Structures are given as C-alpha cells and as structure tokens.
Amino acid sequence: MPIDKAKIEKAVRMILEAIGEDPEREGLRETPRRVADMFEELLEGYDFTEEYTWFTEATDLVVVSGIRFYSLCEHHLLPFFGVAHVAYLPRGKVIGLSKIVRIVNKYSRRLQIQERMTKQIADEISKATGSPDVMVITEAVHLCMAMRGVRNGAPTVVAAVRGEFERDQSLKEEVYRIIEPHRLSRVIALSFF
Template identity: 45%
Template sequence: MESNYEKEELFSPEKVAALAGHYKAILELLGEDASREGLLKTPERVAKAMSFLTQGYGQDPKEILLSAKFREEYKQMVIVKDIELYSMCEHHMIPFYGKAHVAYIPNGYITGLSKIARVVEAFARRLQVQERLTVQIRDCIQQALNPLGVAVVIEASHMCMQMRGVQKQNCSTTTSAFTGAFLTQMQTREEFIQLIGK
C-alpha cells in the first residue's frame, strides 16, 4: 500500500543515524530482536524523539527574551501562569512534567508574553533537575530584562518516582526561586503566591 503522507523532519540526519545505531544496540542488550517488524524503525523513532525532547540545547533563552524586548513604563507585576512543561530527569532520563508560574516586575522594559513560555520550554527541553530548571528560568529573565524582581514556581510530577524506585503515584514537587522585590517585600511575594493559586 502506497502512502502519500510525508512528515517534515528538522533533525540532523547524521545525528539521528548515530543515535539510532546506539538505540539498536540498547534494544539488543535488553534482550530484544531489533530486526523484528515492530522494532525495525524503533531506533530511528527514539533517536528523533530524543532529539526533540532535548532541542533546548540548541536554543538561547536569553536571546528569545531579547528578540521581543520593548520599552514600557509599566511597573506592576506581570504573571504568566500554568505554563505546561515537559522535561527529562538527568539521573534516569525519565520524564517529569508539570506547570511553571513566572512573574516579573518591569523596570523600563517588558517582553512578549509568549517569550516567557518559550524560555521555560528552552530550559525544560534539556536533561534537567527541577531545582536547576527553576533557577535558570529566574536568572535568564533577570539578566535579559533587569526587572525589579522575578518569581518562578514550578510544580511537577516525576516519573522516576512514579514508575520505578519508590513508586509513589500521587506525590509532586514544588520549587521556587525569587529575586528583587519578591525576596525583600513579603507583601509582593504573598500577592504572587495568591494570584498563582487562584
């Protein structure tokens, strides 16, 4: 049966081929027959999937923010909440997933709202730990926009805790990182926590 469907791939063919060779060897080491019908294209599919899930290595989050940096005298809190994130635990290369809530108080400059979500994505699409991810997002926004303060809270579930090891299905992890007014002004931090909780 002939198919007219052709998917456009943006991955390096050389990189995909090299990764696929390794994944074929992994399948065989696990005791599988990499030549059986169901697994024939699996090494290539996994190679492309991992290239997609780690594409953040090829992105510059600070440049993402600077690409839409505008002068604006607004000095109240800007919050982008419930930003979905999917990342890979660097210890087991198993996914963790959840939501990021990001706020900043402009100091003469704002950025496009979608750029905040893109920064989260750029850092999440790498091998990560949630603690570092939280701090990287905070520091990137602070460095690119020099705001009066930045707040980042991430709530995530880790499949390395759910499907292996301790196997606890209903636990989640919350991390936070703050700068400026969110550190020094309790009322500002409380307002942020209240707003992301609604």
C-alpha cells in the same frame, strides 16, 4: 548542540538486543529512528536563540501562570513534566509574554533537574527584563520517581525567589493567589495532556 541521530539509533538497537528483544521484529523495526527523532525534539532547548523585544513602560506586577513544560531527568532519561509560574516586577519595560513561555521551553527542553531549571529560568527572566525582582515556581511530577525507586509520583515544587519577592511577603502572597487556579494539581485534574 547537534544531535547525532545515527549514534542514538545504534545505541537503541543495542539496548533492545541487551534486553532480549529483536530490533527487526514488526513493532520495533522503526523504534531506533523514532527514539532518535524524539531526542532531537525533546532536547531542542540547547539550540534556543531568542532576541527580546521590549514594550511600553510598565511597573506593575507581571505574572504568566500555568506554563506547561516537559523535560527529561538527566539521571534516568525519564520525563518530568508540570507547570511553571513566572512573575516579575518590571523596571520600566516588559518583554512579550510569549518570550516568557519560550524561556521556560529553552530550559525545560534539555537533560535537566528541576532545581537547576527553575534557577535558569529565573536568571534568564531577570536578564531579559532587566529586573532583579523575579519569582519562578515550578511544579512537576517525575516519572523517574513515580515509575521506579520509591514508585511515588508526589509532585515536586521548586521556587526561585529574588529581589522584592524575597523582602515583601504580601507581594509573594499575591503571586501565590494569582497562580492558585493554575497549580499542577488543578491542571492534572483538568487533563495535562
């Protein structure tokens, strides 16, 4: 999806004028261009294309934990950010671990809601790996909730649980044990940025 940066720049100028600012003043002169460039970068997930390379046969649990992501709330255009944890049981073959991170980026770098993003990541992991046994957990702080409205930055956790992870409680608990050191509360304490 191509970004029309000229329209974004025009819209930003209009917003600045609407709130009583002078878009030609020193600190704002380049703001419309910067905002257009920012949206182009933040929304690059729409143009994501990836081919998956399968590796050696495997059947043991695969978990990639603490994948940092940044997204934009589609309701307020404010950021939400956090970590994703992806687990799956291979059905013979595994994809490269970096591909899992790329899938998270594909769906987070869009106008998004966390619930849909989590489902989309799980669906893509299942499609890419050929495994119906997928578990994706996302934890995020939503600035649309922290900065406005209720003004509370409580983290939101969303889980997409499929296949064996739905049926086997001990398998699900194993994933939670593995991801514990990489949970959002620990990552923020260690400096998210």
